[in-house]
Amino acid sequence: MADQIKTRLYVDSPLAEGQSVGLDHERAHFLRHVLRLDRGDPVAVFNGRDGEWRAMIDGFGKGWCSLTVATRRREQDTTPDLWLLFAPLKKGRIDFVAEKATEMGVSRLWPVFTRRTDPNRVNIDRLRANAVEAAEQCERLSVPEVGEALPLDRALAGWPAGRALYLCAEAGSARPIADVLRDAPPGPAALLVGPEGGFDQSELDELVKLPFVVPVGLGPRILRADTAVVAALACWQSLAGDWTAGGSDRRPPFRAPTP
Secondary structure (H helix, E strand, O other), X not given: OOOOXXXXXXXXXXXOOOOEEEEOHHHHHHHHHHOOOOOOOEEEEEOOOOOEEEEEEEEEEOOEEEEEEEEEEEOOOOOOOEEEEEOOOOOHXXXXXXXXXXXXXXXXXXXXXXXOOOOOOOOHHHHHHHXXXXXXXXXXXXXXXXXXXXXXXXXXXXXXXXXXXXXXXXXXXXXXXXXXXXXXXXXXXXXXXXXXXXXXXXXXHHHOOOOOEEEEEOOOXXXXXXXXXXXXXXXXXXXHXXXXXXXXXXXXXXOOOOO
């Protein structure tokens, strides 16, 4: 039994013993009318800075709920310094990307417009809301930053020194992603996944000339853009990320096997 806590909530407030936290109407409604919680019931809260805490519901009012922070459940951990740059997708597929990339541990979600990108606008608030919900569900202790949607060339102008950008290239010369990552030095990284129609050839030609871009291949089949995101992230985490911590069991302690 996971401490009898039925839900985790991301909050912006500082977290410390005795701290009071107020929730908005949407969160209050969720706790009271969806989960049927009441005063005195515990919830877990995290803010991406202070770890995860057990909090108690103080009470409900019209459109609000208050909590009191009690005890720390987990210390804050570190998230791999991995960005995901991706071309926006239609309808629910961009929601899928935000959700799965958050579950896979990215530190930054960054939508970029390529020459063949179909949607020309991105709802950043919705993207962030999906990331918050995924972080709550997957028990990570942070929420990825969501970057401003920009044309790809603007996003790459002033690229930070020392951060490799692994270009998931469906055409042209590229080594298999696993071979590249096995040889890659540790450090900040980013993955770039193109639109459903793929990168324009002239775009690929320009990208591979940049000194920080490393083209990688994702196998012999053409993957949908959202599938490519998950495949590339799984490769990076398993070969260079937090799935490789010396074989130790890094699952949340209440999910690990009982000794």
